[in-house]
Amino acid sequence: MKKILIILFMFSFFSKVIAGNNGTAYDYEFNSIDGEIIKLSQYRGKVIVVVNVASRCGYTPQYEDLQTLWSEYKDKNLVILGIPTNNFRQEPGNNKEIKNFCETNFGITFPMTEKISVIGNNAHPFYKWARKDYGIGAIPKWNFHKIVIGKDGKVAETFSSITNPSSKKFIKAIENLI
Template sequence: MDEIRRRTLFAAPLLMASAPAPTVYDFTLPRLEGGALPLAQFRGQALLIANTASFCGFTPQYAGLQRLHDRFKARGFAVIGVPTNDFNQESADAGAIREFCDTQYGIDFPMAGLSHVRGREAHALFAFLAQAGGGEPRWNFHKYLVARDGRGVTGFATRVEPDQPDFLRAVEAAIAQPAS
């Protein structure tokens, strides 16, 4: 075997092993209004990513998510809503989703387009979050709290309200962590 070929064969595993692990910032979601929502624009921020739905018993959590976003955005935190019809409680019309969010809850945090969040059709971001943060959503308004490094992910079940003291402490801790 010639020297160049030998180096190539033996160097390839080393190159693959040294590739950096993915972060949440490596993903792009569709934007509710059309176009792309690259999460790279949030690099270094703590994020709360929640799958949402307009016609669910937990839909009033939108108000708490908006308050959370308003309270911590100046400290490097953002909420991102991801509408899904995986649980049959969301409109298929992006305009109707936007109108509902605006008129009912005054949502101004970023909203992704309608996406699958579980199963084989799940958006790659949600597959990443499920693996890193304790599983896929079991219902609407499942929340993933992402540390500033984009790798640390903690999942919170639907029943955890955005203003619960333990949840707020977790948000504070994520914001306090340095970005890497």
């Protein structure tokens, strides 16, 4: 009986360590496209849509719908965060070129980070956390993959590149979280 209690105690202890609190999105920060710090903690209590973006992708027109979503919902506790990446070889520009492209072609005003890696060993810590918090659905398979963070700071849902930010499915998911 004593051995059983010791074993149960050990598994109880280790399961808490392994499956313990993975933290929240609020534990992470990014460098903005302008070199300032974007702390996700400043968005505590808001819904955050994190989208890896690229200027030479077939999904690049989604920038327009992301900007529309931002304009319509930013006063309703929604944040859009664009994450430029060249992981899929469709964002060769530097930060200045990316910013100019987004502002000139799509009038982007939502926050954007510097160009970073979103997959693999060099992925930004936020993306590594998202995978731990949500699973493989949080790993971008292509550009314009969307990770939706709920008001609790946890991954609430993810959407593949093909899901347009203006789609009924996406809007409904956002409105349910706001």
